[in-house]
Amino acid sequence: MEVIIQPNKEAVASLAAHVIAKEVRANAHLVLGLATGRTMETLYQGLVEKHRKAKLDFSLCTTFNLDEYVGLTPDNPHSYHSYMRKHFFDHVNIDLRNTHLPNGMADDLDSECVQYENLIKKFGGIDLQLLGIGKAGHIGFNEPLSALRSRTRVKALTPTTIKQNATLFDSVEEVPRRAITMGVGTILDARRCLLLATGEEKADIIAKAVEGPITSMISATAMQLHRHCTVVVDEAAASKLQAAEYYRWIFANEPEWEEFR
Numbered sequence: 001m002e003v004i005i006q007p008n009k010e011a012v013a014s015l016a017a018h019v020i021a022k023e024v025r026a027n028a029h030l031v032l033g034l035a036t037g038r039t040m041e042t043l044y045q046g047l048v049e050k051h052r053k054a055k056l057d058f059s060l061c062t063t064f065n066l067d068e069y070v071g072l073t074p075d076n077p078h079s080y081h082s083y084m085r086k087h088f089f090d091h092v093n094i095d096l097r098n099t100h101l102p103n104g105m106a107d108d109l110d111s112e113c114v115q116y117e118n119l120i121k122k123f124g125g126i127d128l129q130l131l132g133i134g135k136a137g138h139i140g141f142n143e144p145l146s147a148l149r150s151r152t153r154v155k156a157l158t159p160t161t162i163k164q165n166a167t168l169f170d171s172v173e174e175v176p177r178r179a180i181t182m183g184v185g186t187i188l189d190a191r192r193c194l195l196l197a198t199g200e201e202k203a204d205i206i207a208k209a210v211e212g213p214i215t216s217m218i219s220a221t222a223m224q225l226h227r228h229c230t231v232v233v234d235e236a237a238a239s240k241l242q243a244a245e246y247y248r249w250i251f252a253n254e255p256e257w258e259e260f261r
């Protein structure tokens with residue numbers, strides 16, 4: 001795992017957009033794992049800008065989103081299908097036929113989950129997975145006690161997550177109680193992961209995820225097992241990291257990051 005500390009959320013998004021752009025330019029057929037949420041909004045703005053101003057071409061990319069609520073139709077404004085169109089898909093040259101999100105309206109949710117896993121395999125696996133982190137440490141909707149080897153499945157959302165996401169709905173009662181989410185094991189299979197966190201409210205959980213013991217109570221700690229996971233945080237989210245000075249030194253000295261400094 002490597003940790004990059006940036007001054008603010010704009011710089012976090014800009015560095016992440018730069019990493020993604022570099023990967024897309026190196027492999028036009030990149031399979032991108034996508035996330036939703038507030039943290040990602042600035043990143044998608046950055047990618048849209050790179051598409052418009054620097055001709056970043058998504059036409060041959062394939063995408064798989066981490067999760068979708070159970071019971072929301074794709075055209076429901078609160079669905080992650082809608083989120084993706086609003087923040088990203090409608091503004092770049094991605095072929096919608098190459099974009100995938102779990103179908104939270106499927107009659108047979110369990111077989112939908114198996115099919116989603118099979119589809120990821122069919123496309124050769126995920127090259128680069130984007131991740132946000134919930135206040136209680138979930139990645140995707142892998143709530144506490146999610147098995148570290150779990151695959152795509154239906155999860156009941158915790159009261160913390162329901163409360164956290166309620167601000168995007170008209171009332172807390174409207175937040176669906178369940179979601180389909182890639183499992184922790186599915187995420188760990190991605191070739192590269194990029195986890196973004198911004199703001200003081202993420203400082204405690206980032207310290208636990210990066211420097212705490214690995215536990216299924218905090219699914220983000222599983223990223224310590226990943227071979228190539230980059231965590232990009234702003235100063236506020238980094239404020240409780242014990243070894244922040246060491247992470248800054250690595251970023252300043254690693255040749256790999258030269259073009260990003």
Ligand code: F6R
Binds near residue numbers: 037131
């Ligand atoms: C969304 C997702 C979640 C969010 C996390 C952080 O697809 O998988 O894990 O990334 O809840 O959300 P924000 O960025 O809104 O704090």
